[in-house]
Amino acid sequence: MLRLAHRWPGLLAAILVIFMSLSGAALSVFPALESLSTPAQTETNLDAGTVAARIQSVYPSVTEIRVSPAGRVTAYWSDADNQSQSATIDPATGKAVATAETPAAERWLKNLHRSLFMGENGRIIAAVGAMTMLVLSVSGLFLVARRTGGWRRFFSPLRGASSARVHVELARISVAGLLLSSLTALWMSASTFGLLPESADGPALPAATSGRTAYALDRMPALNTLPIDALRDLTFPAQGDTNDVYTLKTTTGTGYLDQGNGKMLGWSGASVWDRLGDTVMMLHTGRGAALLGLALGLMSLAVPAMALTGAVQWWTARQARPRIRGNASAGRVGTIILVGSEGGATFGFAATLHAALAKTGEQVHVAPMSAFEPKRYGMAKRIIIMAATYGDGDAPASARNFLKLLSAASPMRNVAVGVLGFGDRSFPHFCGFARQVDAELETAGWAKLLPFDTVDRQSPQDFARWGRALGEAMGLPLDLHHAPVVPQLTGLTLISRRDYGAAVQAPAAILRFALPRTSFWEKLFGKAPRFSAGDLIGIVPHGSNTPRFYSLASSSRDGFVEICVRKHPGGLCSSRLVDLMPGDKVHVFFRANPDFRPAKNRKPVVLIGAGTGIGPLAGFIRDNVGKRPMHLFFGARHPSSDVFYAPEIDRWLGEGKLTSIETAFSRTAARSYVQDAVRRDGQRLAGLIAAGAQIMVCGGADMAAGVKTALGDILAPLNLTTAKLKAEGRYVEDVY
Incomplete structure (x- = not known):
């Protein structure tokens, strides 16, 4: 469920999320530019009254002074022709040093980012984009923890296809910033649409003033004790109106000042919502925190790359798993097939069974064991579990949470369950996981469809025999003919060999193969071999559909593929390998074996x-x-x-x-x-x-x-x- 919650919002809203992340990343540059272009304060402890007085002496018709969170001072006044003017001010002189106009590029990007140039409807779409990003961030956070083996191993080294590693690495680096950006964007959207408590109205207008004017700004206590960085806005009284007042807005509240004596005529402190709103604005836009804004912008740039690598993973997974035509909805079928597979081979058997049952007119749904959800199986009469075993009796990749899900479910009435295990009899715990599943089902009280059975080394004969028993249990003529699908093979050329064992009549060799050359796109799409020591290579002998596996003595970082092989009497694969000479070629596939490698610590x-x-x-x-x-x-x-x-x-x-x-x-x-x-x-x-x-x-x-x-x-x-x-x-x- 968690994977679906991450995959489909990402696929469906990819373009919207990419547009928002790219425009947000571009906008993050402007606060930094503002900080760089803001005149540095050459005086310490500079107060608002002194700066305001300096500005007024240069521009007597000043009407307003604003100070941004980054410290930029902007003044507004009327010129001799009564035309409105504005400029960025140097606090040391009170004189203009730059234009106050917002750059055209910034205005354009803001409209794109906030509303996609679509007005109110665009703001709603942007809010949906922010919600999608939040869902992706939260679900991605848990998926990374699941992949790396828990929260304590969240930053542990990764392995696997390049696209998968790049996707997770980018997620680990950027997820905190994306969470912060999406949460603050949703807050701002909620505020825009009036879904949050409104800000305080400020103090009531004063009923009476001194009736005088022209009191010096740098003598007003409320201004000469206020650091310039704490000022947000000072609006001047209308010229000639003795009853008008100064309106003062600071980081802590709003008040009115008498223009005749400088006394505070009313004050209203900023509410909790005002403070939260200011903090959210700062966190989202970077205004007042330029470095944070740049960091969030850089993290946003990870979104397009994650969209690409995520799409590659989705497509690669679709291609790797057999396509099951006519896979009916789980709620409308009589037969549910649940598959536990590590490398995908067991899904191939499930596809064969699905096709055979469909020919009899049976409606069938195939899904991974990890998607076990009895509440959806409203019309089911039977559940068939086809489970491989990973390693020493462990659950395979597509069944990791099945036993936990099973323990939380109650047996379904009139639904019988059958378990078929896939494994290799040469292993001590042959079909160990499948046997455990069967035992847990029996203990929980689920009805049995047919006795537990096994398929050894992907044997088509074993599968056909079990199929006949299943047909009898279902009252159907069922004949299963399965042809195993061999994974995509990679050609390896032998470059050296070292021979051993001849003196004891047990020929063996260390075989070293050249690592095949791969393109950038092959690496991106996971087609370039990437492996660690302890992983496996599979080789399909001539005249057999069942691969033989050999443990790797090298990693892809070493730049070669190396295995140790002993020649077994009558061994189709070992005989061929031990007889190879430098320059000879063999075709193999790689399979991960992540549970057999040294733990990531410093212990012996x-x-x-x-x-x-x-x-x-x-x-x-x-x-x-x-x-x-x-x-x-x-x-x-x-x-x-x-x-x-x-x-x-x-x-x-x-x-x-x-x-x-x-x-x-x-x-x-x-x-x-x-x-x-x-x-x-x-x-x-x-x-x-x-x-x-x-x-x-x-x-x-x-x-x-x-x-x-x-x-x-x-x-x-x-x-x-x-x-x-x-x-x-x-x-x-x-x-x-």
Whole structure:
């Protein structure tokens, strides 16, 4: 809901908001120009009476003196031909130094900004624009906090497509100013349309005066004790009218002065609303706060860029997700399909199911699991949940809040729910999130449409089998034929390789590929590969629709793509990769793995890996330019055959990027595994963990299980478990 509240106002009102932000940014320059052109006061403690007397001596027919919040003094008088004149005054001499006319460009911009040259109707449209900006600012603020992992991490480093990063960076920089500008604009609009309490009327006109004239201005107590910067307006009495008075307006109120003796004949202090109105005016226009005005103007310039990058993100997301033709409204269908997907593949299966059900005449609505809203499902008979699992049993991107939404909802009468999990059986927590969803539904009392089932490695056969069971439950002939959609591929050229493992009959290699050249527009639209160590590349082997994933040992900042690969007997992908020679090309796609990377702090990191699992760990060490403590536990077959990154490890130890290394070798006389190295160094590890260390494990499932057992024994005396550390983000795995 929050994303929709941000997206659609931005898309629909983009042109209006851009016009207002650009005109507001241009207007912010004028207060600064006014401050620069205002004569500097050469006298200290200059009072209003002295300045007024000086002006009167130069222009005897002066009728009014105004002082702007920036300190500019303007006088108005009549010349010998009784023509009205005005000028900016130097307070030191009382003489004119510049014209008082508002620049034509400023007048034009004000009309554009305030009313779009459309009078009263234009002011209403401008108010709508200000309200839109407020909605965008508030919703954007919460979306940035959600993306960065909470308010405490609001300014943490970003990753992802260039357009997305630029959009969020601009939002983080400008959101405070945009909030302030939109709120003050709405206040001023409300004041214009009489929606706020009116200002004080001022004191009543005096019933009687002294009847005299020509009392010296610099002798009047109300003026000679008033700093010139506190004066806002002094209106002179009409010449020859002995009953007229001076009208005095200051930052604190309004009063009348007798022109014959200078006494105050009445005074009314500024109300709270007057003070608030003056403050709002200052904050919105920058009058009296030129630097603030310029800062707000610069922040406003972020709006067009955010409009562009926001539109790019919206379009990119639309292109990435399969288009579902005839996706009916949630309130008019019998079947709701909710999808939990990380990279979009599960949406492809949902599209296949939608099309098959539509052919039978069934009305179907497909949506992300995060959009779960039972109140909208007025005609629903069944809900089908298709949920992938991210990482070690976690929710994927499009289902992050589903369990929270589910706990707040009551089971719907006459609505049955079925859950289909998508995952990889080689992972310890196969379809862990989907299983959790199914268990929560059962606990909450939702009726079951059919038993929980799974699809392994995006298998079309598993999906078709489940489809037949779904058809039987619905009383429909349902035959699902799914062809997985392969993401857009990037061609990589191998530039170097280092071979390992031949001596132990386990060929492996470190493969380094050139980073493909990309244009500015490819970077803007998120088509340029951008990745960090620990992210994944996917490769689709010939004769298969299922990609194989490899952890990256480099980041895009390194200027190359690097992976560690071991050749597996009969492995379609690993055999092809290990046989590559420099100059050969392979086509891949990149997938983010944000939950497997060092936490953003200075606490120690314990890296545990075996075999090619050292790949991403080596990438983390290479990126450790801040030299935070990193301790590596590495397991291999033999020290002479497959110690990956041996030269780099020595260099990293010397540079301080790596603090320590412990090794274990399974093909030597002292046969041991990496979990044995962990046990041997248990006391030191316990100290690191007590100091807040994060543990990162990468490698095969058996190795990971052994490491978890060893850590369990080390953690027990600390009253900790790997589960507790995982909940704190201090224990993460990349297991295959």
